[in-house]
Amino acid sequence: MAKKSQKKLLVIHGPNLHMLGKRETSIYGKMTLATINAALKKSAAQYKLNISIEQSNTEGKIVEFITNSQYDFLIINPAAYTHTSVAIRDAILAANKPVIEVHISNIYKREEFRKKSLVSDVALGVITGLGMQSYLLAVEAAAIFLKTQK
Numbered sequence: 001m002a003k004k005s006q007k008k009l010l011v012i013h014g015p016n017l018h019m020l021g022k023r024e025t026s027i028y029g030k031m032t033l034a035t036i037n038a039a040l041k042k043s044a045a046q047y048k049l050n051i052s053i054e055q056s057n058t059e060g061k062i063v064e065f066i067t068n069s070q071y072d073f074l075i076i077n078p079a080a081y082t083h084t085s086v087a088i089r090d091a092i093l094a095a096n097k098p099v100i101e102v103h104i105s106n107i108y109k110r111e112e113f114r115k116k117s118l119v120s121d122v123a124l125g126v127i128t129g130l131g132m133q134s135y136l137l138a139v140e141a142a143a144i145f146l147k148t149q150k
Helices: 033-046 059-068 079-083 086-095 132-148
Strands: 007-013 049-055 073-077 099-103 125-128
Touching (some): 007 033, 033 049, 049 132, 059 073, 059 086, 073 132, 099 132, 125 132
Parallel strands (some): 007 049, 007 073, 099 125
């Protein structure tokens, strides 16, 4: 149970991330989403953050997570929707919460179409290409941000 003073962190994993460990292991490695989620929970606990973690392959469901959830900070890996979803971008703007965009792979070293993010310019920052560490660095950054904001 979260204490009232604990800040709430929402992590959203986008489409196909439930397939980690099975899909394109040369790009994404062999770690599973369960491994990432366990590490996220451990990291959040160290920073005394209450964490909720969601994954969806559906754009509308991700929009609902962003706009209907109670949280102080959002970490999102929009996955393929990074490059296509105006709806997710608009939801982030509507929610008006601080956001870090994360990616397991370095989207700037991949296909040309992956180099354009519709989320990056509405996020506080982007962490890309560091595997699971991208998420963990985002948790650390969120904790620091939330601690310094009054």
